[in-house]
Amino acid sequence: MKGAVFTGLAEFVEKHYSLTDWLEAIDACELPSNGEFLATEIYDDDEFFQIAGALSKQLNTPAPDLYRAFGKYFFETLLSLTIKHVEHIDELFEFIRAVDSIIHTEVQKADPLAYTPTLLYDQPSDDALVVRYMSKRKMCHFAEGLILGAAEHFNQKVELCQNQCMLEGDEHCLIRIQKQ
Ligand code: HEM
Numbered sequence: 001m002k003g004a005v006f007t008g009l010a011e012f013v014e015k016h017y018s019l020t021d022w023l024e025a026i027d028a029c030e031l032p033s034n035g036e037f038l039a040t041e042i043y044d045d046d047e048f049f050q051i052a053g054a055l056s057k058q059l060n061t062p063a064p065d066l067y068r069a070f071g072k073y074f075f076e077t078l079l080s081l082t083i084k085h086v087e088h089i090d091e092l093f094e095f096i097r098a099v100d101s102i103i104h105t106e107v108q109k110a111d112p113l114a115y116t117p118t119l120l121y122d123q124p125s126d127d128a129l130v131v132r133y134m135s136k137r138k139m140c141h142f143a144e145g146l147i148l149g150a151a152e153h154f155n156q157k158v159e160l161c162q163n164q165c166m167l168e169g170d171e172h173c174l175i176r177i178q179k180q
Contacts, residue, residue, distance in 0.1 A: 001045050001137075002114060004081075006037035008074045009051065016069070017059060025054040042113050045137055064141040071145020075153065078146070082106060092154040093129045096147065096177070097121055117143065127179040138166045140173040147177060 013022040026035035029050040033043055056063040079086075082103050089095045096119075104116035117135035124130065131147070133140050144160050151158040157180035164170040 001043060001048050002039070002111075003037045003041040003043060004039040004077075005074075006043060006048065006051075007039050008077055009048075009070055010037070012070050012073045013055065016073070021055070021059065025051055025058055028054040028058070067139065067141035068145040068148065071142040071147075072149040072152070073145075075146050075149025079150075079153065090154070092151055092156040092158070092179075093123070093177075095150055095154065096129060096131065119143075129177045131175045131177065133173040133175060134166075134171075138173075140165060140167065140175065143173075144175060147175065151177075 010022050013025070023035075029035070029047070031047050031050065033047060035051075037043060052063060052066060055061070056066050059066070085102050085106055086095060086098050089098055100119040100121075104119075107114050107116055115136075117133055117137070117139070120132040120134075122130040122132070131143070133143050140162065144162075147160060148158070159178045159180060161176050161178075162173055163176065164172065164174040166173050
C-alpha cells in the first residue's frame with residue numbers, strides 16, 4: 001500500500017488522539033519498515049493492518065469505526081492529489097462514479113504498482129447510489145469513510161448501509177448511499 005496512506009494515518013492519529021498513541025501502536029507491531037514511512041514508497045499491506053489492529057485495541061475503538069473516521073479525515077488529502085481531473089464535478093454521485101472511471105485509473109497510470117479497489121455502480125433511484133466494492137484488502141469501512149468525506153465536501157447529507165460485506169463472507173460489499 002502507498003506510503004501516503006500510512007503517513008495520512010499517522011497524521012490522523014496525531015490530530016485526533018496523540019503522537020504517543022501513534023508511537024505506542026508502532027511499538028506494538030513487528031514492522032519491516034520500523035514504522036518509518038515515506039509517502040511515495042509502497043509498503044506491505046500487512047503493516048497497515050497490524051497498525052490499524054494495534055490502534056483499535058489500544059484506543060478501545062472497533063476497527064470499522066477507526067477505518068471510517070480515518071477515511072473521512074483522509075478524503076480531502078486524496079482529493080488534493082487529483083483535483084485537476086475532477087474539478088468540473090460538483091455533485092456527489094457524479095464524483096463517486098468518477099472514482100473508478102477517472103481517479104483510480106489515473107492513480108494506476110501514474111504508478112503501475114498501486115493497487116486500487118474495483119468499484120461498480122448501480123443507481124436504483126435519483127437519491128440512492130449503490131457502490132459494489134471489491135478488493136483483496138477488504139477495506140470497505142475505509143471506503144465508507146471516504147464516501148462520508150466526499151459527502152461533506154459536496155455539502156450533501158447521506159446515510160450509508162451495507163447489505164453485503166466481504167468481511168462477513170460475501171463476494172463483494174454493497175454500500176448503499178442514500179441522500180437525505
Ligand atoms: C469517495 C471517494 C473514494 C473512494 C470510495 C475510494 C476508495 C478507496 C479504497 C477503499 C482504497 C483502499 C484500498 C483498497 O480498498 O484496496 C483506496 C485506495 C486509494 N485511493 Fe481511492 N477512493 C476514493 C477517492 C480517491 C481519491 C480522490 C483519490 C485521489 C487520487 C484516490 C486515490 C487512491 C490511492 C492513491 C489509493 C492507494 C492505492 C495503493 O495503496 O496502491 N482515491 N481508494
